[in-house]
Amino acid sequence: MPTWEEKLADRIDPQLAAEIDKFETEITLRKQGKLDEKVFAETRLRRGCYGQRYDNGHRHDGIRSQELHYSTDLTKGPETLWDAPGMQRIKIPFGGLNPDQMDVLADLAEEYADGVLHVTTRQDFQYHFVHIDDTPAIMRRLAAVGITTREACGNSIRNVTACPLAGVCNTETFDVVPYARATAKFMLGHPDAQNFGRKFKIAFSGCRQEACGLVNMHDLGLIAVTRVENGRIRRGFEVYVGGGLGAVPHNAKLFEEFLPEEDLLPTTQAISRVFARLGEKKQRDRARIKFLIAKLGIEEFKRLVVEERQTLQADPRWTEYLDHAHQYTEKPLKPPTLLNGQRRPEGFDAWYATNVYRQKQAGYVVASITLPLGDLASWQMRELAGIARRFSGDSVRTTVEQNMVLRWVSETDLPDLYRDLMRIGLGAPGAGTIVDVTACPGTDTCKLGISSSRGLAGELRTRLAAKSYTLDEAVKNLRIKISGCFNSCGQHHIADMGFYGMSINVGNRKVPHFQVVLGGKWQDNAGAYGLPLVRVPSKRIPEVIDRVTDRYVRERAANESFQDFLKRVGKKDLRAMLEDLTHIPPYEVDPSFYSDWGDPREYTIGDMGVGECAGEVISVAQFALAAADGLVFQAQLHLESGDFPNADQLAYKAMLQAALSLVRVQWPEAPDEAGTTIQEFRQRFFETNIWGDRYAGSKFAQYLFIRHSAPPSHHTGDHAHRVVEEAQLFVDAVYRGHEILAERGTR
Amino acid sequence: MELCRFGIKLFAIDPAAMDAKKFVPIFHSWIQKQAVEKHQLIDVHDYSHIHHGPGILLVGHEGNFSTEMGEGIPGLVYFRKVAAGTFEDSLRASLKAVLQAADLVEADPVLEGRARFRRDELLFISNDRLLAPNNSATFEGLKPTLGKVFGAKAGFTAVRAGTRDRLTIRVTGVAY
Numbered sequence: 001m002p003t004w005e006e007k008l009a010d011r012i013d014p015q016l017a018a019e020i021d022k023f024e025t026e027i028t029l030r031k032q033g034k035l036d037e038k039v040f041a042e043t044r045l046r047r048g049c050y051g052q053r054y055d056n057g058h059r060h061d062g063i064r065s066q067e068l069h070y071s072t073d074l075t076k077g078p079e080t081l082w083d084a085p086g087m088q089r090i091k092i093p094f095g096g097l098n099p100d101q102m103d104v105l106a107d108l109a110e111e112y113a114d115g116v117l118h119v120t121t122r123q124d125f126q127y128h129f130v131h132i133d134d135t136p137a138i139m140r141r142l143a144a145v146g147i148t149t150r151e152a153c154g155n156s157i158r159n160v161t162a163c164p165l166a167g168v169c170n171t172e173t174f175d176v177v178p179y180a181r182a183t184a185k186f187m188l189g190h191p192d193a194q195n196f197g198r199k200f201k202i203a204f205s206g207c208r209q210e211a212c213g214l215v216n217m218h219d220l221g222l223i224a225v226t227r228v229e230n231g232r233i234r235r236g237f238e239v240y241v242g243g244g245l246g247a248v249p250h251n252a253k254l255f256e257e258f259l260p261e262e263d264l265l266p267t268t269q270a271i272s273r274v275f276a277r278l279g280e281k282k283q284r285d286r287a288r289i290k291f292l293i294a295k296l297g298i299e300e301f302k303r304l305v306v307e308e309r310q311t312l313q314a315d316p317r318w319t320e321y322l323d324h325a326h327q328y329t330e331k332p333l334k335p336p337t338l339l340n341g342q343r344r345p346e347g348f349d350a351w352y353a354t355n356v357y358r359q360k361q362a363g364y365v366v367a368s369i370t371l372p373l374g375d376l377a378s379w380q381m382r383e384l385a386g387i388a389r390r391f392s393g394d395s396v397r398t399t400v401e402q403n404m405v406l407r408w409v410s411e412t413d414l415p416d417l418y419r420d421l422m423r424i425g426l427g428a429p430g431a432g433t434i435v436d437v438t439a440c441p442g443t444d445t446c447k448l449g450i451s452s453s454r455g456l457a458g459e460l461r462t463r464l465a466a467k468s469y470t471l472d473e474a475v476k477n478l479r480i481k482i483s484g485c486f487n488s489c490g491q492h493h494i495a496d497m498g499f500y501g502m503s504i505n506v507g508n509r510k511v512p513h514f515q516v517v518l519g520g521k522w523q524d525n526a527g528a529y530g531l532p533l534v535r536v537p538s539k540r541i542p543e544v545i546d547r548v549t550d551r552y553v554r555e556r557a558a559n560e561s562f563q564d565f566l567k568r569v570g571k572k573d574l575r576a577m578l579e580d581l582t583h584i585p586p587y588e589v590d591p592s593f594y595s596d597w598g599d600p601r602e603y604t605i606g607d608m609g610v611g612e613c614a615g616e617v618i619s620v621a622q623f624a625l626a627a628a629d630g631l632v633f634q635a636q637l638h639l640e641s642g643d644f645p646n647a648d649q650l651a652y653k654a655m656l657q658a659a660l661s662l663v664r665v666q667w668p669e670a671p672d673e674a675g676t677t678i679q680e681f682r683q684r685f686f687e688t689n690i691w692g693d694r695y696a697g698s699k700f701a702q703y704l705f706i707r708h709s710a711p712p713s714h715h716t717g718d719h720a721h722r723v724v725e726e727a728q729l730f731v732d733a734v735y736r737g738h739e740i741l742a743e744r745g746t747r
Numbered sequence: 748m749e750l751c752r753f754g755i756k757l758f759a760i761d762p763a764a765m766d767a768k769k770f771v772p773i774f775h776s777w778i779q780k781q782a783v784e785k786h787q788l789i790d791v792h793d794y795s796h797i798h799h800g801p802g803i804l805l806v807g808h809e810g811n812f813s814t815e816m817g818e819g820i821p822g823l824v825y826f827r828k829v830a831a832g833t834f835e836d837s838l839r840a841s842l843k844a845v846l847q848a849a850d851l852v853e854a855d856p857v858l859e860g861r862a863r864f865r866r867d868e869l870l871f872i873s874n875d876r877l878l879a880p881n882n883s884a885t886f887e888g889l890k891p892t893l894g895k896v897f898g899a900k901a902g903f904t905a906v907r908a909g910t911r912d913r914l915t916i917r918v919t920g921v922a923y
Contacts (some may be wrong), residue, residue: 001749002877054790061779069787070808083808085789103911110913111752111874114811115801116794128792129806131828377800379817382911425798444792458796598793600772 004137011144019150019189020143023047024136031074031082041077048089048152049135051077052128052445055084062601076132085129087445088113088138089152093184094162094177094204095123095398101145102385102396108138109378117381119374121438121491122201123161123398124152128445150188155196155287157272160184162204163212164397164405167330168359168366172206173224174235176213178325179264180204186265186317187272195276197287201244202268205525208238214400215525216252217243217494219289220271223525227258235261235326241271241301242293245488247699248725249529250290251718253298255305261325263309265318270309274301285699330408333393336363337412348418350469351429356414359407367392367406367417368431372461373439373454374402376426383424391417400491402438403431434471434478434549435464438491442484442501443596449484451501451512451538455597457482463542472553478562479522480545482514486729493529494520496562497548499541502732503604505739506584510604512538512596515732518548518574519566528563529721531636532728533575539593540581547577571636624661625738628654628731635724644720648712651720651727655704658734665741678708685737700726700733748888750879751830751837754872755845756815757864758822764861765821767795770803770814773855777805783847785809785831785840810841812848823849823864826874838896846923867921869897870906873914881907881914889916898922 009017026043029035053059056079057068070083090105097105105125109117112134113127120126130138139149151157160180167175183202187193193200202220205212215221221240226233236258243252259267271289278296280287293301344352355368369384376384388396388406395407409417421427430436437460440446442453460480468476483490483500492498498517503510513535520530536544556565566574584593595603631654638647656674659681663670666684670676684690686701703726712719759765774791781788787808794801794813802814802821808829815824825845831837849864871893873879879889886905893903893916902919 004877007877059778059789062775063779066778066781068789068808085806085808107876107911111876114792114794114804114806116797129811372796375794375797375800377794377797380798380800455793458793461796598771599791600775 004140008140008144012140013143013146015189016143016148016150017140020136020139023139027132027136030076037075037077037080041080042154044076044132044135045154046151046156047135047139048091048149049076049130049132050087050089050153051080051447052084052086053443053447053449055080055086055447057081057084060601060604082132086132088127088130088135088149089120090125090127090142090147090149091152091159091184092123092125092147092398093160094166094180095164095400096177096181097396097398097404098394099385099388099396101147102381102388104141104145104147106378106381106385108141109381112138115378116375117378118441119371119376119398119402119404121374121400121402121440121489122159123164123400124159125398126441128441148188151193153199155198157187157190157193157200157202160187160202160204161213161218161400163206163210164399165212165357165366165407166204166206168361168364168407169206169210169212170358170360171210172360173226174206175328176204176206176222176224178321178328179222179224179237179261182317182321182325183265183268187268190269190272192269192276193272196272197279197281198284198289200272200275200289209524212525214491214494214522215240215243217245217249217491217526218252219244220268221252221525222259222264225258237261237264239267242290242298243526244288244290245491245493245529246288247285247486247488247729248722249488249493250294250722251529253293255298255302261322262319266309266312266315267305269312269315270305273308273312274304278304283702285702330395331393332361332364332408332410333391334410334413336361337410338363339411339414342412342415344415345419345422347422347427347429348415351418351427352414354429354433355431361408363411364407365409365411365414367409367414367421368399369404369406369421369426370428370431370436371403371426372428373437373457376404380424380426383420384426387417387420387424390420401432401436403436428465430465430468432479433468433476434480435461435468437461437464437480437482438495439482440484440489442482442490443599446484446489448487449501450503451484451514452596452599453482453484453490453499453501455599456499456514456538456541459597460542460545464545472549474556474562475549475553478549481520486515486732492517492520494522494526495530496520496522497545498530501538502535502735503739504535504735505742506594507587508742509587509594509602510739511584511593512603514538514541515728516541516544516578519563521563531571531639531721531724532632533571533636534578534582535732536578536581537584537593538596543581544578547581548574551577567640571633571640575633624664625658625731625734628658628661628734630654631657632724632727632731635727639717639720639724642717644715644717647720648715648723651724652707652711654727655707655730658731659704662734662737662741665738674708678705690737690740700730703727703730748834748878748885748892749830750834750873750875750889751827752874753838753841753879754824754826754870754874755841756817756822756824756870756872757845757849757866758820758868758870760863760865761861762821764858764863765802765814766858767802767814767816768793769857770852773852773857774803774805774812777851782851783807783812783844786844810844812845822870823852824872826872835892835895838892842896842923866923868917868919869921871916871918873916876913879914881910881912885914886916889914893918 074082203213240252392406439457443449481495499514521528635650831840
């Protein structure tokens with residue numbers, strides 16, 4: 001039987017081929033029982049092969065937990081069955097694609113996945129429902145068109161992202177693409193980037209003020225800048241380190257105002273070495289570089305990197321791409337033209353208004369293709385490849401808003417392009433508007449998902465699209481981003497209106513909820529993070545959107561931004577406005593609250609078992625938890641007003657109060673005293689692993705322990721912000737802790 | 748040719764009856780009952796937001812079912828992923844699975860008997876560009892086995908001429 005390995009042998013870069021061969025051997029060894037499941041798990045992750053929901057062989061079907069039967073008990077990682085479908089992530093550096101690559105991506109989605117390509121919030125593609133045995137063939141076929149999955153997951157340097165407008169943007173300093181490409185290539189498989197405790201994300205932006213690469217939320221973010229030296233313009237980068245979203249967002253710190261271009265790669269290498277050497281390895285939740293920088297301080301971190309840089313052996317690859325970078329230009333497919341008086345198809349103007357960007361090169365535009373929930377069918381991708389060949393050539397990009405763009409479209413081609421996009425169902429307007437909701441996979445496929453982010457996103461998209469023509473201009477350009485859990489893959493922190501999923505017990509049932517996070521800033525490279533306001537049942541989130549946007553339209557001052565409006569109104573008032581939406585009708589009155597969007601199953605009810613006596617204790621616990629909630633909210637108000645010491649203190653008290661609520665489940669007379677609460681909480685719930693989040697482990701408990709043992713010696717906005725966020729997550733986790741106790745009936 | 752990745756699509760008689768969203772609870776109920784023989788049904792995925800996409804997908808280990816809207820023609824499609832022996836064995840198993848699924852849909856009270864599928868005509872879609880590239884040699888090579896399973900009087904016409912497309916064969920006069 002022919003194989004892809006034989007067929008594509010002469011079309012695959014030998015290094016990539018060897019890498020795939022190695023992985024295929026590891027698959028064989030694992031099947032023979034000669035490779036440990038944990039080792040195999042890490043090795044497959046580093047090739048982008050991720051686990052998927054239910055891969056432990058169990059799934060709750062709405063009535064009971066079913067065991068999923070496969071032909072083998074073999075595992076591909078702890079609690080991860082070999083035959084269970086998985087996810088394959090595919091790295092697309094700076095989102096850059098050509099039509100040949102698009103064709104292959106389409107073919108693979110059909111043959112090995114479910115016929116759908118999903119664009120992620122980091123410009124990757126993902127296939128879902130892939131069998132691990134098929135992954136070497138997928139990798140070979142991708143490699144034959146210059147795409148790799150290597151280090152798409154795992155503790156490695158992930159996809160290097162960049163602004164999709166790089167090279168054609170009106171406000172960029174210079175085109176960052178050659179630098180993003182060189183960084184991705186240089187660091188791929190680099191020995192200095194193989195021993196990280198956690199992942200490492202790099203982003204490039206051409207300018208400071210736009211959203212572009214979202215530099216502020218990356219481990220390493222680079223903004224193009226120039227300097228005049230001796231009458232000559234020098235290219236370089238403003239460098240930021242230690243940003244990140246995750247459960248608690250961190251603002252990146254300025255590392256260097258001007259890093260000359262020739263120092264980009266050696267500095268990236270030196271940062272990698274310092275991170276690999278000093279970064280946390282055991283405690284995963286403290287292992288991102290942001291924690292190392294917070295621990296060392298930016299000046300000490302910088303000193304270490306500079307010192308490390310001086311020890312590096314010179315590498316010709318550091319600079320050999322620079323000549324090319326300076327000469328780099330994209331060759332347009334067609335000559336520039338202007339859109340003058342041509343007949344425009346129906347719907348064209350609305351699409352043009354939101355989906356077309358005029359390039360700095362006169363006569364050319366960038367056309368955005370709005371992908372609902374970041375998805376497109378394989379046949380659409382194939383057709384899109386054909387459309388790209390006709391209108392834009394090799395200059396296609398994926399975006400962090402889960403869309404795609406065609407660049408270098410000659411303006412007069414726009415009506416024809418629009419007709420073609422409409423023909424394949426990809427001509428919807430609304431790119432980058434409130435309709436264009438971003439969401440992570442959530443409970444659809446992610447093992448960590450708590451609520452249905454895609455279900456909610458789909459619902460909001462449908463509702464908002466229906467009234468998009470009547471929406472006020474001020475609202476149209478707001479952004480909604482949704483994560484299925486606190487981990488922020490949907491980037492909820494940087495949305496005007498963000499949401500992250502959680503579950504809350506009501507009686508003996510669970511209700512899917514979302515925490516409402518308002519006031520994040522997408523512009524200025526993810527310029528500000530929003531703060532949690534209130535948790536609302538999933539089914540009432542559309543009402544949250546309506547109320548907040550209606551009030552913004554009604555009460556905003558002239559040209560007042562959404563963020564300024566929120567600040568002026570204040571959290572207290574905003575929360576009061578949404579308070580009634582937190583109420584949940586009893587199941588008997590409205591069971592729809594007890595299932596999630598797009599999923600008719602009752603929301604994880606099957607495992608519940610609550611004793612009579614627990615009911616009483618629950619009410620006491622809920623009372624205490626409500627008090628903790630109130631303290632977090634007060635802390636947020638202080639944070640908002642710039643009173644950082646009080647924000648910190650109240651956030652700490654909220655954690656103590658929440659911990660005490662758990663302690664009092666087992667010891668009702670426990671005194672309200674910090675030392676005792678910590679000690680009892682540690683002994684009863686932390687050390688016994690009763691409370692540890694299945695995936696987050698002890699992360700949230702550590703927030704309390706660390707704050708208790710090391711109160712801040714001086715108060716900063718950054719620190720207070722972090723402690724308030726941590727307190728919110730800790731309280732959320734204590735809610736889950738109560739659920740665990742209720743489920744076990746071990747109160 | 749030992750093909751094991753391929754699909755069979757049954758066309759809906761009344762396209763308007765294929766209300767995608769109604770299939771979400773239907774497919775979930777199939778998982779609860781593990782309603783399709785010799786299949787481990789795993790999960791349901793809603794792709795109804797994709798234009799002419801897979802619609803509602805029921806993921807199984809052996810194969811996936813979906814309310815496919817390919818080329819704007821709704822139907823019930825089954826894509827086989829795991830071999831059930833020879834190509835002929837796999838084809839017979841797949842036909843059985845898609846027919847059983849069609850029976851289940853047609854009998855489901857949620858759809859009030861409106862969703863019905865043609866059995867006399869269907870699409871066979873090869874889903875393996877290595878073993879079965881879209882060319883006349885593959886078409887001729889597949890016909891004998893297709894004839895054995897779909898009946899001696901069945902007619903076969905290759906559709907979708909693009910070489911990047913999967914080889915797709917319209918089968919008429921199907922007799923079981």
